[in-house]
Amino acid sequence: ACPEEVVKYLVGLFPDALGVPWPSRGLPLHCLLSRRTTEEEEMDGTTKKKEEVRRRLNLDLVRMLVEAYPDALTNQDSQSRKTPLLCACERDDVSMDMVQLLVDSDLSVLGIGGGYGDAIPLEVLMKQYSSAEAWHPPFDVVRFFVESAPETITPSILNKICGSRNITLEIVQLVIENRPDVSFLDQVDGNRMLPLHSLCLNDNKKDQDSWLLPIIQYVVNLYPRAVREVNNYGMLPVSYAVRTTLEITKFLVEEYPESVSVSLVRGSIFHDACRSGGIETVKYLYEKNPLAIKSVNYPALHLPFESGRDVDAKLDFLLEEHPQSIRA
Numbered sequence: 001a002c003p004e005e006v007v008k009y010l011v012g013l014f015p016d017a018l019g020v021p022w023p024s025r026g027l028p029l030h031c032l033l034s035r036r037t038t039e040e041e042e043m044d045g046t047t048k049k050k051e052e053v054r055r056r057l058n059l060d061l062v063r064m065l066v067e068a069y070p071d072a073l074t075n076q077d078s079q080s081r082k083t084p085l086l087c088a089c090e091r092d093d094v095s096m097d098m099v100q101l102l103v104d105s106d107l108s109v110l111g112i113g114g115g116y117g118d119a120i121p122l123e124v125l126m127k128q129y130s131s132a133e134a135w136h137p138p139f140d141v142v143r144f145f146v147e148s149a150p151e152t153i154t155p156s157i158l159n160k161i162c163g164s165r166n167i168t169l170e171i172v173q174l175v176i177e178n179r180p181d182v183s184f185l186d187q188v189d190g191n192r193m194l195p196l197h198s199l200c201l202n203d204n205k206k207d208q209d210s211w212l213l214p215i216i217q218y219v220v221n222l223y224p225r226a227v228r229e230v231n232n233y234g235m236l237p238v239s240y241a242v243r244t245t246l247e248i249t250k251f252l253v254e255e256y257p258e259s260v261s262v263s264l265v266r267g268s269i270f271h272d273a274c275r276s277g278g279i280e281t282v283k284y285l286y287e288k289n290p291l292a293i294k295s296v297n298y299p300a301l302h303l304p305f306e307s308g309r310d311v312d313a314k315l316d317f318l319l320e321e322h323p324q325s326i327r328a
Contacts, residue, residue, distance in 0.1 A: 026077030234265025267298030
């Protein structure tokens with residue numbers, strides 16, 4: 001890493017260089033926020049490379065580059081169209097101190113999108129994946145983004161972040177309470193996905209607890225009809241929820257009891273559970289609709305192989321309850 005004193009010296013000699021982009025990388029400020037290194041560790045006397053990580057950041061150096069060339073704050077690099085703030089939102093050490101250095105005086109950068117999907121800073125922060133198991137987006141940063149530029153938070157933004165592994169009840173409440181003028185929870189995207197669908201499809205699989213349940217309960221309480229909505233893929237919210245926890249599945253079924261017998265594109269929600277749910281969820285939905293296992297159009301016996309989850313237990317259960325399915 002280049003020492004701070006060297007950077008100061010070079011900036012003093014060539015101040016105009018701060019406005020010159022490096023092809024595909026952006027301005028010096030972009031490069032500082034995005035630069036990576038490969039961590040190594042010694043194991044059994046040999047050095048093994050670990051994954052690439054972003055270098056730790058010296059905020060004094062960031063401050064110096066911003067003060068020397070403030071126009072960099074709203075500059076988008078030529079390749080990914082990211083601002084320095086978007087680069088910062090991809091870092092697992094992002095902090096309020098870092099963000100405040102990278103926001104222009106009129107806050108316009110909070111609404112500038114870039115990268116894949118032309119995502120704004122809140123989206124990028126919420127979609128971030130960190131190798132640190134306990135990592136969560138700093139709530140003070142999320143609150144700053146939402147409260148400082150509420151007009152940038154649209155229904156489509158909420159729908160996207162509800163599918164993030166970093167979503168929390170506090171964040172959903174924050175968004176909804178800061179935009180009382182907007183109806184969020186009944187708005188669908190191009191595939192007729194509601195925020196409830198996105199929550200139930202959430203990619204943070206934590207089967208050992210029901211961390212999603214309070215968020216789902218909050219959303220359903222505000223928009224009860226969401227449990228009945230079928231998207232363009234022919235899926236109810238509970239069709240996705242069967243892969244989460246039994247508690248979440250039970251809650252959604254209790255809110256929409258008829259869901260157990262609704263015929264969907266891929267069969268019933270019992271069939272969805274046979275594909276991707278746990279064995280306890282399969283047993284629960286069988287009790288709610290025993291006839292589903294006998295469906296001629298949607299044989300259940302082959303479905304456990306699609307996800308590889310609880311395969312033996314599900315096969316044993318299906319054969320015990322409907323031995324004739326072996327002929328299907």
